[in-house]
Amino acid sequence: VRRGQPAAHRRFEAMHAQAGWAGSGSRFGLAGAVLAGDLCLSWSDELFARAGFAPDAVQRGRTVFNTMRTQLMGGQYLDMLEQASCAQQGPAGAVERARRVVRFKSAKYSIEHPLLLGGSLAGADEALLADYSTFGLAVFGDPGETGKPAGDDLREGKRTVLMAYAVASATTEQAAVVERLLGDPALDSAGVEQLREVLVDTGALAGVEALIAEQVDVACQTLDAAALTEPARAALHELVVAATTRRS
């Protein structure tokens, strides 16, 4: 979804309302969006097969493509589970669980698998593919979004790596603030500020920034040691910068 554009289910719902059709507009919207997603999922597969690669390259790429789809869906489900069960499970292990969600839902899909897919299609050897994995998971393995969380994420109650760090080292008082405010749809700017203070005061922000710096080091060392030529190496270095710069 591009920012500023309504999501698919909202557009189908609006179409239903505008036409004055019978039945529930929100159900129509949901069903339409699910079908549009299914179509895109099917078509991505057809586009890949018909993109003009040699049959044996397509064959190699398919293994990555299939793993990517399955792990993305698994990651999305892990995310749902974590949002639903995080409060119940408590702070122990929350950082590791949040990192796992980011890894499966974002890091693999956005960085690792695209690199592996390109590498496989071009006939990269096992060693280079392994370097792509290490690089891809490091550069995006944490924490997804850096800097201050947006008010909307806090209102939604998103269980991010940053929040998991905060909860893991919160005092009783700070934990109570998170419990009370995180996920409150009516959270105002004073509430947002209070939550942000907890993120700073617990050391969560500093902790995540240290983690990112550590992962950037891993990514850069991997790049430097990998059997890469230019312009690939430079492009991947730029990716590290793009993926880890604070959005602030």
Added chain:
Amino acid sequence: VRRGQPAAHRRFEAMHAQAGWAGSGSRFGLAGAVLAGDLCLSWSDELFARAGFAPDAVQRGRTVFNTMRTQLMGGQYLDMLEQASCAQQGPAGAVERARRVVRFKSAKYSIEHPLLLGGSLAGADEALLADYSTFGLAVFGDPGETGKPAGDDLREGKRTVLMAYAVASATTEQAAVVERLLGDPALDSAGVEQLREVLVDTGALAGVEALIAEQVDVACQTLDAAALTEPARAALHELVVAATTRRS
């Protein structure tokens, strides 16, 4: 969904309730079911590719497989559109529209494409594939479900071919009965009986039965003329019987 088994979204919802998780159980259920569906859609594709057919057979079959997926999703969307807009569009063209939904949502997916898929994998020639299409669309092209509609279909307000026939030749009084009762979730057995009377009295039931008989003729003639051997011919004749027997 097997009868008696809750649908996927209900099972995810029940899991959410049983665990006492946070957030909306119905949203969790919907999202879980969508992901399960996406996984199955992806895996169907992988199973097809790895079923052990020769590469050139898989290639031929993929064209059918891809068309099948896309047309099924299109058929499902046509069905949603028809349910939502049927009352507004009125009786003109309703029979044709309802038949088109059955054709894309059921006939192609349940009969035509499976025959074409098997035929393509086995190397059938164009003429036999054309006969499969004619046969497949005839035997299931109308009207999906024969005999008396179940109370649940009437409560859901399902716009079937049978109902389209009824509306097309209803008197003002009969049309008012349909308008008032079809899709009423609280419809009782007296209401079900009233709707069924309209289906009989308008001649819709007889009309649909005549249509089925006509289509069975087309299917059987196509079978008899097709370049088929036994046991294929006999099996397809049995399919005609199975697909057109009243469930009553």
